[in-house]
Amino acid sequence: MTELKIAVYPGSFDPITCGHLDIIKRSCKLFDKVIVAVLNNSAKNPLFSAEEKIMMIEKCTKDFKNCTVESFDGLLVDFAKEKNADTVIRGLRAISDFEYEFQMELLNKKLNPEIETLFMVTDLNCLYISSSVVKEICRYGGDTKGLIPDEIINYVKNKIEKEC
Ligand code: PNS
Numbered sequence: 001m002t003e004l005k006i007a008v009y010p011g012s013f014d015p016i017t018c019g020h021l022d023i024i025k026r027s028c029k030l031f032d033k034v035i036v037a038v039l040n041n042s043a044k045n046p047l048f049s050a051e052e053k054i055m056m057i058e059k060c061t062k063d064f065k066n067c068t069v070e071s072f073d074g075l076l077v078d079f080a081k082e083k084n085a086d087t088v089i090r091g092l093r094a095i096s097d098f099e100y101e102f103q104m105e106l107l108n109k110k111l112n113p114e115i116e117t118l119f120m121v122t123d124l125n126c127l128y129i130s131s132s133v134v135k136e137i138c139r140y141g142g143d144t145k146g147l148i149p150d151e152i153i154n155y156v157k158n159k160i161e162k163e164c
Pocket of ligand 1: 108
């Protein structure tokens with residue numbers, strides 16, 4: 001039996017953006033299975049709980065049959081190993097992402113040399129999108145169409161309205 005090629009796509013996803021979704025869609029074509037891994041213990045004081053993030057990502061990826069969504073705690077390489085994944089996928093938007101991603105790749109490689117990181121350049125139409133700008137636009141009543149997937153626009157809007 002041939003071994004399945006499994007990849008993990010980790011992140012904060014607070015919330016998932018069109019840029020994240022583009023990376024997931026393309027990854028699903030490259031791997032037998034893609035596990036979107038939502039960081040649970042983020043120090044970033046997230047707006048959404050891990051459960052809410054998973055629910056939103058599942059809504060947007062329901063048509064991708066080889067994609068699953070889970071949360072994780074602790075080290076990413078340990079989660080990847082537990083899931084039999086040998087690839088970590090990260091999206092790159094701009095040079096500003098590179099320094100952090102470069103450090104993370106080297107650290108992950110040091111922690112587990114068997115796990116490879118694959119960088120994918122975010123789609124040109126999504127290069128300027130981040131979860132932080134989405135939340136800011138939403139807080140000031142701006143339109144988030146085209147920034148986050150249609151399936152979650154109302155959920156994100158309602159959550160931010162309640163927060164204000
Ligand atoms: O979407 P983000 O915030 O850029 O994702 C960052 C993430 C979740 C990939 C990163 O913080 C992570 O892997 N955290 C788990 C802890 C870990 O493994 N740290 C060591 C490598 S830096």
